[in-house]
Each structure stands twice: as C-alpha cells, then as structure tokens.
Amino acid sequence: MTIVARATLLALLTLVLAGAAGCSAPLPTTQLPPTRLVAPALEFPELRDYRGIVNCRFRAAGMDESQVADLARTAQIDFVTVGDIARPGETDYGIGGFTSDILFIPGATFKLGGGEIVGVNLRQPIDPLRPASELIGAIHDQGALAIAANPASFKSPGDYALADAMEVYNQNSAFVATSPTALFWRAMFFQTDHFLLDLAPRPDANLALYDTMTAGARVTLVAGMGGPDNMAVMGSKVGTFEQLFLFYTTHLLARERGVDALMDAMHRGHAYVSFDILGYVGQFVFYAQSGAAKTGAKTMMGEEVRLADGLALKTELPDKADRIVVLKDGAEIASADDAEDFEFAPQSAGAYRVEAWRRGHLWIVSNPVYVR
Numbered sequence: 504m505t506i507v508a509r510a511t512l513l514a515l516l517t518l519v520l521a522g523a524a525g526c527s528a529p530l531p532t533t534q535l536p537p538t539r540l541v542a543p544a545l546e547f548p549e550l551r552d553y554r555g556i557v558n559c560r561f562r563a564a565g566m567d568e569s570q571v572a573d574l575a576r577t578a579q580i581d582f583v584t585v586g587d588i589a590r591p592g593e594t595d596y597g598i599g600g601f602t603s604d605i606l607f608i609p610g611a612t613f614k615l616g617g618g619e620i621v622g623v624n625l626r627q628p629i630d631p632l633r634p635a636s637e638l639i640g641a642i643h644d645q646g647a648l649a650i651a652a653n654p655a656s657f658k659s660p661g662d663y664a665l666a667d668a669m670e671v672y673n674q675n676s677a678f679v680a681t682s683p684t685a686l687f688w689r690a691m692f693f694q695t696d697h698f699l700l701d702l703a704p705r706p707d708a709n710l711a712l713y714d715t716m717t718a719g720a721r722v723t724l725v726a727g728m729g730g731p732d733n734m735a736v737m738g739s740k741v742g743t744f745e746q747l748f749l750f751y752t753t754h755l756l757a758r759e760r761g762v763d764a765l766m767d768a769m770h771r772g773h774a775y776v777s778f779d780i781l782g783y784v785g786q787f788v789f790y791a792q793s794g795a796a797k798t799g800a801k802t803m804m805g806e807e808v809r810l811a812d813g814l815a816l817k818t819e820l821p822d823k824a825d826r827i828v829v830l831k832d833g834a835e836i837a838s839a840d841d842a843e844d845f846e847f848a849p850q851s852a853g854a855y856r857v858e859a860w861r862r863g864h865l866w867i868v869s870n871p872v873y874v875r
Contacts, residue, residue, distance in 0.1 A: 531695045533749045534783035539579040541760070545788035545819045546801055550756040550773070552786050553765065554579065557753045558586035558612065558621050558652060558670065558727035561744070562597075571744065572603035578748035581760055582606040584623050586727065589613050589631040596625045599762060608762055610647075613638055618657035620666065621650040621727065624766050635662040648770055652676075652727050655708045660715075667770055668723035669716065671709040671868070674747060675729025677702045690736040696780055698741060699750050703778060705865055714833030717854040717871055723769055723805065724856070724870050725753045726776040751778040754787070756803070772805020772870040781861040782822055789818045789857045789869040804856070807873040816847045816855055816872055824859035824866055831855050849874050 544550035561571045575583055582605065585597035589611040597609040610623045613631050615638060622629065622642040629641045642649045643665075651663035652670040663669070678686065681702070689698050716722045732742025754775050757768040768774060777784035791802040792815050802808040818827065820843050827845045829837040831853040839845045849855060852874050859867040 529695050530746055531699055531749050531780045533779060535579050535749075536783075536785070539581075540785075541581065542786045544756040545786050546790055546817075547756065547788065547803060550758060550768075550803075551760070553581040553755050553757060553760055554752045555582040555584070555755060555765075556580055556728050556748060557584050557623075557725050558610075558650065558673070558729060559583050559744075560587045560612070560675070560728070560730035561585075562587045564731050564733065564744075566744075568598060568602045568607055572605040572607075574744050574748055575605045576603055577745075580605060580748055580752065582608060582755075582765060584608040584621075585610045586612045586621050586729075589622075589629065591631055593631075594628040596622075596628075599624075606760055606762070606765070608765070612652065616658040616662040618654060618663065619652040620663065621652050621670070623648045623650060623769070624762060635659075639663075639665045648766060650725060650727070654712045660712070664716075666722065668725050669709070669713045670727040671713050671724055672703065672706045672751070672776065673727040673729050674699075674702055674742075674750065675727075675732065678729075678732045678742060686734065687736065690734060690741045695741070695746060699746070699780055700862075700864055703751070703864060711833060714830070714854070717873070718832055721772060721805065721807070721871075721873060723772040723774055724776065724868065725769070725774060726751055726868075750780050751776065752784075754784070756788075771803075773803055774805065774870050776868045778864065778866055781864060781866045784821050784867060786821055787819065787867055787869070789816070789872065791816050791872045791874070802872060804870040804872050807875050810849065810852050810874050814849060814874070816849055816874075818845050818857045818859075818869065820844065820859055820867065824861055825863075826860040828858045828860070829855060830858065 541551050544552050596611045599609045609625050613620045624647045626645050639649045648667040650668040651666040731744045734741045755765050755768040756773040757764040789804040791808040792799045823843045827839045827842050829847050837847045854871040856871040857869040
C-alpha cells in the first residue's frame with residue numbers, strides 16, 4: 504500500500520470512528536399504509552391481526568415506555584412485550600397497559616444455562632438466580648408465558664422443555680454474534696435494507712430445535728427483538744429501534760387488543776413472523792380445512808386437526824412470494840414458486856408449517872398446524 508493510500512485510509516478511519524451519537528441512518532424500505540388499520544384475520548373474521556414487538560429491551564438503552572411508544576406508533580406497531588434482563592432484587596418489569604395507544608405487556612429476561620427465558624405478562628418478581636428446574640414453573644405460577652430465547656445456547660434442551668414458545672430469530676443476538684469489523688464495513692458501504700437483511704439469514708439451528716420440540720408438544724414460534732444496536736457510523740446510528748421496528752414483527756391473531764386476548768393467542772400459537780422489510784404484511788393465514796372448500800371446518804395454525812380424507816392445508820399471503828414452502832417436522836414436503844396462495848393435502852401426521860421467501864430471504868414464517 505502506498506503512503507498516499509495508507510494516509511487516505513487512516514483519514515477515512517479517523518472520520519468514521521469520529522462518528523459519535525449522530526442521527527439515525529436512513530430507515531429501511533417499507534410499504535406501510537397511510538394509517539394503521541387493524542385487519543380481520545384472513546378466513547377467521549372473528550380475530551384481528553395485531554403487529555407487535557416481542558422481548559423489547561429498551562430500559563438498558565436509557566429509554567422509557569413513552570419514547571418507545573412514539574417509535575412504535577410511527578411504525579404502526581400494536582403491542583410491545585418488555586424483556587429487559589432481570590436483576591437480583593429487581594421488582595419492576597414494566598408498566599402494563601396502554602401508553603400513547605401502544606399496549607405494553609410487562610416481562611423480563613432470565614439468564615439460564617447459557618440461554619435465556621423470557622417471562623411475558625409477569626405480575627410478581629421472580630428471583631433470577633432460581634435454578635432451571637424452578638424458573639419456568641415460577642413463571643407459570645403467576646399465569647405468565649415462558650419463551651425460550653437463544654435456544655441453541657442452552658446447555659441442555661431440558662432447561663427449556665416446558666417453555667410455551669421459542670424465539671427462532673432475534674436481531675440483537677445476530678448482531679452480537681457477527682464480527683464488529685464486518686458489521687462496521689457493511690454499515691459503511693451498504694444501504695439500510697441490505698445491512699439488516701444480512702443480519703437475517705434463515706436461522707437454521709433455531710428452527711431445527713423448534714421443529715424438534717413440536718414433534719412432541721405444541722410450542723409457539725415467535726421472533727424477539729432484544730435491545731437497539733445503535734452502532735455509530737459516519738455520524739449516523741445503525742440498528743436503532745426506529746429502524747428495527749420496521750424490520751420485522753411478530754403477529755398475534757386475537758379477538759381484541761387486550762393483554763388476556765393477546766396472551767391467549769400467543770399461548771395457542773395463533774401467530775406468525777413477518778420480515779416487513781421485504782414487503783409489509785397486514786394479513787396472513789395458514790390453516791387446515793376439512794370437507795368442502797366453502798363449508799368445511801377450519802383449524803387455525805397452532806391448533807390440532809385429525810388426519811382424514813379431504814383434509815387440506817392452506818395458506819394465504821398478502822402478495823406473491825418468490826417461493827412458498829410447506830415443511831413437515833422441519834423437512835420440506837411441498838412448494839410453489841411465484842405464488843400468493845398454496846394448498847397441500849397431508850398424507851401423514853406431523854407438525855406442518857409454512858415459510859414464504861422473497862429475494863432469497865425469509866419473508867413470512869408460520870406456526871404449525873398439528874395433524875394428528
């Protein structure tokens with residue numbers, strides 16, 4: 504490298520490293536409607552499709568619920584579950600209820616066996632030093648839900664075997680697991696969309712663990728958020744909540760936007776994940792139908808249905824996907840290209856779920872229909 508080239512590089516690095524707490528980098532591409540309209544769930548009009556952020560860790564970043572609510576409202580988010588790390592002696596897991604029209608659900612994250620258990624809708628403090636054999640039970644004792652986060656990091660699957668749900672993706676975990684140097688140069692040279700999508704490859708290890716769990720139990724699939732990354736690059740910040748709330752969401756199909764209704768939907772697996780950076784998702788459904796197309800009984804994802812002649816698994820997307828894949832117990836069993844809807848007739852029992860892809864990335868991931 505010449506002296507001039509080296510001096511140029513050093514000057515560039517100096518300028519880059521001087522990027523302190525500047526404004527956010529450009530927002531990711533979105534197709535948000537002009538105003539938030541909560542749509543009826545496709546094929547299940549008694550339910551509504553609520554967009555939310557699960558396991559949001561904002562207090563460690565010096566933010567309060569009012570600040571988060573302002574960002575969530577702009578991103579047309581309906582609910583936020585709190586997930587800051589629980590500390591010994593701590594009793595504050597967030598204030599439940601509505602703040603600026605955003606529903607907050609109290610919760611906390613407990614470090615356990617290398618992984619994490621997120622308690623959702625906690626009402627009473629829990630000692631974060633409790634052993635694995637007691638922690639999930641303590642969460643359940645107060646009617647709360649337990650989510651296994653970073654499942655591949657647990658020392659033993661037994662530590663999260665009784666969890667109600669599993670985070671198959673968490674952007675903060677993906678950010679932390681990536682080389683800081685690689686992150687920095689990607690942020691320097693890539694647009695926000697490209698940078699964020701590089702943080703979201705298909706989470707093969709987590710999905711494999713999830714599919715193993717659903718072979719023996721009904722477990723809900725969600726995506727967690729974690730904390731903001733707030734990486735300074737050339738005077739801008741990358742990985743802010745303002746950007747991440749437009750990146751992906753966990754949807755809950757519930758009768759109303761209330762804590763009890765949303766927790767029931769999460770517990771029952773009436774949920775899916777959408778990476779909205781690939782196209783805004785306001786409605787999606789995966790379900791089973793028994794009998795005639797118009798009059799047959801319908802079974803929502805997350806529920807069980809009996810294997811019988813004429814049973815069909817159906818999915819409806821808000822727009823065309825490059826590819827729709829049906830998986831049985833984690834293995835691809837059917838697919839369609841350039842499709843908006845897909846129908847498949849299962850021939851054997853198993854846990855069936857759907858993945859929709861765009862531009863080589865996961866766009867939508869459903870919860871399973873359990874065919875028994």
